[in-house]
Amino acid sequence: MEILNVVYVLSVEGNPLMPTKRHGKVRRLLKQQLAKVVKVKPFTIQLLYETTSYTQNITLGIDSGYNYIGFSAVTEKEELICGEVKRRNDISETFMFKIETLEAEIFEKSF
Numbered sequence: 476m477e478i479l480n481v482v483y484v485l486s487v488e489g490n491p492l493m494p495t496k497r498h499g500k501v502r503r504l505l506k507q508q509l510a511k512v513v514k515v516k517p518f519t520i521q522l523l524y525e526t527t528s529y530t531q532n533i534t535l536g537i538d539s540g541y542n543y544i545g546f547s548a549v550t551e552k553e554e555l556i557c558g559e560v561k562r563r564n565d566i567s568e569t570f571m572f573k574i575e576t577l578e579a580e581i582f583e584k585s586f
Contacts, residue, residue: 481555483519486528493530494555 481494482501495501501520504510510520531550538545542564547557 483514483517485513485519485521487522487525489521490528491530492522492526492528 481496482498483494484492486492501510504522505512505520509524510522513519513521531552533548533550533555536547536549542562543559544562545557545559548555
C-alpha cells in the first residue's frame, strides 16, 4: 500500500477535513499549539481552533481481481491513497491440516 506524503487533518469537532502536503504549516501549527497530534500512523492532527469545513469530493475506486484487490482514492486534482491487497488462497488447506492434526490427537488419546 502506498500512502502519499500527506498529513490528515481533523476539525475541532473531530470531523475529517482535506489532508495537506504543507508540512511547514503543520509544524508551525503544532509549535504554536493550534493543533495536536491525534495519530502517528497515518500522521493525523486535530485543529484546536474553528475553521471552515470545506471538503472536496473523493472518489474511491476498487478493482476486485481474483488474487489481488486494488484500490485508489482520488480527488479531481490528485491521488490521496492507493494500494493493493493480496488474497490468501491457502486458508482451506491450512484449516484442513489443523482438523487432521486434531483428529489424530483425539485418536491417539482414545487408546
